[in-house]
Amino acid sequence: MTTWISPKQKQFVEGRKSVWKQLKSIEATQIIWIHTASLGEYEQAVPVMKELxxxxxDHKLLVTFFSPSGFEVKKKDPLPDFVFYLPLDTKSNAKNFVESLNxxxxxxVKYEIWPNYLNALAKAEIPTYLIxxxxxxEQIYFKPIGQFLKQALYQFEHIFVQNESSLNQLKQAGFTNMSISGDTRYDRVTQQLQMDNQLDFMDEFKQDKICFVFGSSWPEDEAVFMDFINSTTNVKFVIAPHEIKAQKVQSLVEKLNKKVVLHSKMKNKNLAEAEVLVIDRIGLLSKIYAYADIGYVGGGMGNAGLHNILEPATFGVPIVIGKNFQKFPEAIELRKYAGLFSVENASEFSKIASKLVKNHQLRKQTGMIAGHFVEARAGATRLIIEKIVGKIG
Structure with a gap:
C-alpha cells in the first residue's frame, strides 16, 4: 500500500493514471491546447479561450493542469472541451502526448516552461506561444546552470510578456521573439463587471453597513486583521479563507468574538444580525468583491504568494495587502499610484483599516484609482489573438 505525504500528493499521482486513456478518446479531434499550472494561470487564460x-x-479546447488544486476546481468547467492533468515532463511522455493528439x-501560461514538451511541439512544427x-x-533561465531551460524558451514562436522589464530581460539574454501584450488577467476581471454579480445572501448580510471583505486569507493574514475585526463595531466582515478545510475554518471561527455565520450553515440564520460571514466554499469571491467597500487580499503576509488584487480593484475597491508583494508588478504599480496599501503588522493594519472605515472620501478616491488602474490596462487578449489567429490550421 502506498503511503501518501498529503492528499494533494495523492491527487497529483493518482489523477495522472487515467490521462492516456482519456487522450485516446479525442485523438482525431482538432485541438487547441492550453497548459496552465493552477487556478491563477487558468483565469489568465480564460479571455483567450473565449476568443478562440x-x-x-470547429476546434476543441484542451486545458491541462500541473496542480491538483487547479484541476479539481476546473475539471467540470464548461468553457474548455477537455480538462486533463499534464503527464510529467519526460521525453517519452511529451513525445506520446504530442503525437497522440491533433x-x-x-x-x-506565465511560468509554464516544460522543455521536453516544447521540444516535442517544435519537432511536430506546432505553433507554440507563451502568454x-x-x-x-534572478530566474534560472538567465544563470549558467539554467542554459537547458533557457534553450527551451527558443522553442516558442512568440513570447507575450506583461511588462517592459520582462521584455528588456529577454533582450539582454539575446531573445527577439517577444513583445509586450500586458496581462490577460486585466481582461478577465473587467469581464466580471459585465456579469450578474448579485448574491441574495450578500444583500441580506450587508444591509446598509460598510462591508470589509478579506479574500483568500492565510493564517499569517488572519493574525494581522483578527484584532481589528474583534474590536470594530458597526462594520460587516466577510472572510473567504484560502483553505476551506473544516478544521482550518473552525480554528478561524474560534478566534472571532463576533456573531459569526458560515456560508455552509446560513440556512434559517438571520444574516442581517450577523457581523461576520465566513465563506467556506469556493467560487463566490469574485462576486462578493462587488459588495466590498474595502478589501484585504491575502497571501502577502507569509510566503504563499499574494492572491489576485485585480478582482477587487476592478470593482473600484480600495485594497490592503501584506508586506510580501515584491514579485507582483501589479501590486507594486497600484501601490505607487496610491490605490493600494501594504502593511507590515497588525498595528499598521488597524491604523490604515480604521482610516478607510471612517473616511468615506479616502475610500472613494482610493477605490477610483484602483478601478481606473484595471480599466486602463485591459486589452492583452486582443493583441495576442491578432498575432496567433493566422497560425491555426
Whole structure:
C-alpha cells in the first residue's frame, strides 16, 4: 500500500493514471491546447479561450493542469472541451502526448516552461506561444546552470510578456521573439463587471453597513486583521479563507468574538444580525468583491504568494495587502499610484483599516484609482489573438 505525504500528493499521482486513456478518446479531434499550472494561470487564460472558441468553433479546447488544486476546481468547467492533468515532463511522455493528439496550436501560461514538451511541439512544427509571461534577472533561465531551460524558451514562436522589464530581460539574454501584450488577467476581471454579480445572501448580510471583505486569507493574514475585526463595531466582515478545510475554518471561527455565520450553515440564520460571514466554499469571491467597500487580499503576509488584487480593484475597491508583494508588478504599480496599501503588522493594519472605515472620501478616491488602474490596462487578449489567429490550421 502506498503511503501518501498529503492528499494533494495523492491527487497529483493518482489523477495522472487515467490521462492516456482519456487522450485516446479525442485523438482525431482538432485541438487547441492550453497548459496552465493552477487556478491563477487558468483565469489568465480564460479571455483567450473565449476568443478562440468564438473564432474557431470547429476546434476543441484542451486545458491541462500541473496542480491538483487547479484541476479539481476546473475539471467540470464548461468553457474548455477537455480538462486533463499534464503527464510529467519526460521525453517519452511529451513525445506520446504530442503525437497522440491533433494539436493545431499550443499556448503555455506565465511560468509554464516544460522543455521536453516544447521540444516535442517544435519537432511536430506546432505553433507554440507563451502568454502573460514575467521574467526577472534572478530566474534560472538567465544563470549558467539554467542554459537547458533557457534553450527551451527558443522553442516558442512568440513570447507575450506583461511588462517592459520582462521584455528588456529577454533582450539582454539575446531573445527577439517577444513583445509586450500586458496581462490577460486585466481582461478577465473587467469581464466580471459585465456579469450578474448579485448574491441574495450578500444583500441580506450587508444591509446598509460598510462591508470589509478579506479574500483568500492565510493564517499569517488572519493574525494581522483578527484584532481589528474583534474590536470594530458597526462594520460587516466577510472572510473567504484560502483553505476551506473544516478544521482550518473552525480554528478561524474560534478566534472571532463576533456573531459569526458560515456560508455552509446560513440556512434559517438571520444574516442581517450577523457581523461576520465566513465563506467556506469556493467560487463566490469574485462576486462578493462587488459588495466590498474595502478589501484585504491575502497571501502577502507569509510566503504563499499574494492572491489576485485585480478582482477587487476592478470593482473600484480600495485594497490592503501584506508586506510580501515584491514579485507582483501589479501590486507594486497600484501601490505607487496610491490605490493600494501594504502593511507590515497588525498595528499598521488597524491604523490604515480604521482610516478607510471612517473616511468615506479616502475610500472613494482610493477605490477610483484602483478601478481606473484595471480599466486602463485591459486589452492583452486582443493583441495576442491578432498575432496567433493566422497560425491555426
Amino acid at each position: 472558441k468564438t473564432k474557431f468553433p 494539436i493545431k496550436l499550443a499556448i503555455f 502573460s509571461a514575467l521574467f526577472r534577472k
